[in-house]
Amino acid sequence: MSDQHSNKLKSGNTGNKKIGRREFFKTGLRAAALISLGSATGYLLSKSTLDDPVWQIDPEKCVQCGRCATHCVLPVSAVKCMHVYKMCGYCDLCGGYFRPQVKKLDTGAENQLCPTKALKRTFVEPPYYRYDIDEELCNGCGKCVEGCGSFGNGSLQLQINHNICTNCNKCAIARVCPAGAIIRIPASKGYLLKK
Amino acid sequence: MKNRIWIYLLVLLLTFLLIILFNRLAKPDFENPAQNPYDLSLDSLAQIPPELYLPLDYSYIDLPLPQAKALATDSAGNLLVAGQQSILVLTCEGKELLRFNTPQTATALAVDHQQRIYCALENHLALYSMQGDLLKTFPELHPGAYITSIAYSPGRIYLAEAVKGDVYEFTGDGEFVKSYGKGRDKTAPDFLNIPSLYFDLAIGPDNSLWVTNTGKHKLVNFHADGSLRSYWGVTSAAPEGFCGCCNPTHIVLMEDGSFITAEKGIVRIKKYNYGGGFIGVLAGPERFGPKAVGLDLAKGPEEQIYVLEAENNKIHCFRLK
Known part of the structure; x- marks a missing residue:
């Protein structure tokens, strides 16, 4: 019982775990890549609509x-x-x-x-x-x-x-x-x- | 059975041919203007009764300068043409005497009694010798100015500026004297209403200034002090009047005080007496190309009337009999 409790506590603590620098950059890069991909797609889509003959x-x-x-x-x-x-x-x-x-x-x-x-x-x-x-x-x-x-x-x-x-x-x-x-x-x- | 198939095929072919024929006949004739229910026919307006044409001698010069903008004559009877950043001097037979470059294409030309060339370079004036040397540059009228005509009388230079619809008077040395457009009652005949870049000046035999008030279809004469002296002009599409937004586009005064006018829209060159009474027509639309617009005029020393048709690279020469 106490082991289970300690496991729950461990898993519950993972949310408050400090993110390492490497992890932070990785996530940041992923987010930036996603944002730029979205903007590029949006831009291309809008451009293609604008430049339709x-x-x-x-x-x-x-x-x-x-x-x-x-x-x-x-x-x-x-x-x-x-x-x-x-x-x-x-x-x-x-x-x-x-x-x-x-x-x-x-x-x-x-x-x-x-x-x-x-x-x-x-x-x-x-x-x-x-x-x-x-x-x-x-x-x-x-x-x-x-x-x-x-x-x-x-x-x-x-x-x-x-x-x-x-x-x-x-x-x-x-x-x-x-x-x-x-x-x-x-x-x-x-x-x-x-x- | 075989015969029946042939009959079916024949009927099918005939139907097919009938459809093609029907489509051909039903198709409107696109080359025929009568197919346009909204046609604005100006042909009837352009018709000039033959009895209105004045007897004259006619010739023309092929102009070796495309996109010409302005025409003037000197006292020796030579022709000066401005176009493509150059000034061309021709004899009255069309032989090239001189060609020199200008920083911009001149929009108007005039020659003074010393055979110097006044050249309007859009918003300012430049003075050249007859050899093409730059003698003087005048200050610009205002940054957006567009000079459409220059008139020279001894001791005075007049410039027609079409953007503000004003006439500027300068001394021969380039000193500003006065302008004619400001402070006049807008309903008065001497209020200059200039809707486009057609705005011409001419000097009468008595050295007084004549101005085309194109928005009102009038020719306005001013005293030396700038006050109104007289005016004439009738709004009408008939041969004796002026119509459209900006007519007459150009004028020239002859030695007897009579007027030669040029019009756009219905392209006509006409003559009026010194009081504005209609005398007759020198040339109608049939003399010019379909794109002719804004025919600059100049007179020769032997009362020749030169007409610049820039769209057709031609100078027409008329001499009334």
């Missing part, structure tokens, strides 16, 4: 043919007009907002170029106006992009919105793009806006 429009090649609006597999195209505000002249007469030869520079539906009224015009101060895109309404037809590029600074540009795009293996728009403007880029790059 995604579809994007090269605005230098885009010819605003309208097929982005009609050929995307989604009910409303994942291609949206994006505005590079830095390039915008905040003009009163915006070639991307107004139809050519409008009589009045106001927000009347008959004056607007966008078929879905997705481009919003807000007065800033004379003679400047700000133009914003309502992504819910934009169907990526590129009509405003063509108007802005022809008469303005080209600050309105078509891009594939990665929050909407399903990233089909064989993009339906890329197959019909006459300019070969829809290309694969690393996801980490995201967007190809002219600046």
Whole structure:
């Protein structure tokens, strides 16, 4: 009985046993190796997700043919007009907002170029106006992009919105793009806006 | 039994062929712009009635300098072109007389009465001799400045700076006199609204300064003290007006006070009388390449009008009859 008790005590004491220096380094090294292995795996995994190729429009090649609006597999195209505000002249007469030869520079539906009224015009101060895109309404037809590029600074540009795009293996728009403007880029790059 | 298999095979083949044929016919013609339901056709706007074209002689020079940025003429009738960190001096027939390097590509050029070349190197001005020797460097206007035009009148240098949309006036020695853009009512015609890097200056026959107010489609004339003298310009896509965000991109004034203007978007070279009345068209979009944008203008001593089409490496020469 006393032997058993002494054995229990011995085994119970093992938890409080001091760890030797060698043991400490061994455990430390194992933990460090595990942590670095975990971080490397995490990093590689995140990198591989970030660098997965995604579809994007090269605005230098885009010819605003309208097929982005009609050929995307989604009910409303994942291609949206994006505005590079830095390039915008905040003009009163915006070639991307107004139809050519409008009589009045106001927000009347008959004056607007966008078929879905997705481009919003807000007065800033004379003679400047700000133009914003309502992504819910934009169907990526590129009509405003063509108007802005022809008469303005080209600050309105078509891009594939990665929050909407399903990233089909064989993009339906890329197959019909006459300019070969829809290309694969690393996801980490995201967007190809002219600046 | 054997015959039946052949019939089945024939029916299968015919169905297969019909499917292929149907797919071919149903496929839209991607080369045809009419297939684009969202097409913004500018063709009708670019049409200029033939009676609006002015009678003229036309020739052109192939430019041995790609990506040219600026064009000017000297009093001898030679052409000066800036591009690829160099200045090229050509005779009016296109024969190369001189080529010298500049630290940056010049964005604007002007020649004074002593045949010295004022050269805008983005944010500052440099003065060169006609032999290409650097004579003087002016201080920079401000770090982000971009000079798009230089106008010279005896004793005065004017610089158009497009980033702040301001015109700076200097004496011939480089001493700052005044600027024209600040402190004006934003709704007034002389408030300079410059949406892009198209901002041109010209000196009238009376040595007064003309400035393109491109955001408002106006040409503005200033008194020597900087106050507004006059202005003209109509916003319209019609041939007599200016449209888009930044037109007219370039101007030149002739000896009789008439104006020659260049536009982008609908690429046109037009003539207006001294009061801004539309006279006619020298050239429409058909004269230039599809990528032509921002055609710099210069006039020769015999009233020639030179147009720089950098995208096509050409200098067009017009002489009105």
